[in-house]
Amino acid sequence: MTTDSDAIAWVQALQARGVRLKAHGKKGLAMVPKSAYGEMSPDERATLKRHKATIVAVVKGGHYAPAAVESMAAKAPPAPCKFCYRAPCIGESHELYDALHPLSEKQQFERRIARWEKDLREMKIRQAYDLPSSTWDL
Numbered sequence: 001m002t003t004d005s006d007a008i009a010w011v012q013a014l015q016a017r018g019v020r021l022k023a024h025g026k027k028g029l030a031m032v033p034k035s036a037y038g039e040m041s042p043d044e045r046a047t048l049k050r051h052k053a054t055i056v057a058v059v060k061g062g063h064y065a066p067a068a069v070e071s072m073a074a075k076a077p078p079a080p081c082k083f084c085y086r087a088p089c090i091g092e093s094h095e096l097y098d099a100l101h102p103l104s105e106k107q108q109f110e111r112r113i114a115r116w117e118k119d120l121r122e123m124k125i126r127q128a129y130d131l132p133s134s135t136w137d138l
């Protein structure tokens with residue numbers, strides 16, 4: 001780990017526990033609540049000792065807030081659908097879905113079967129009532 005990532009991880013770990021950090025003077029660091037100093041683990045204490053200057057710089061820079069970083073990532077919109085260019089996709093219940101999206105092989109098969117069944121039903125009705133074919137005889 002680099003000094004920077006150690007320092008940022010340290011700041012994030014303390015913030016995750018609800019500790020607020022403030023740069024104090026030139027090289028000082030204030031913790032709210034003050035008891036947080038005593039609650040640090042030996043590792044955290046060592047990290048603070050080793051990287052104090054970097055930690056103060058990180059706190060001063062204010063570019064450590066993990067919540068802000070994560071919420072930015074979470075808010076990034078999902079990739080748009082490659083057919084309707086909407087994010088998220090308009091969905092199968094939308095009336096333009098079929099026009100914008102290609103059919104899967106299963107959908108093509110199901111529609112072909114449905115068309116044949118409809119044609120067959122119509123043919124049986126025509127035969128029952130002795131009606132001519134619906135196609136033109138040229």
Ligand SMILES: [Zn+2]
Pocket residue numbers: 081082083084085086089090091101
């Ligand atoms: Zn779509």
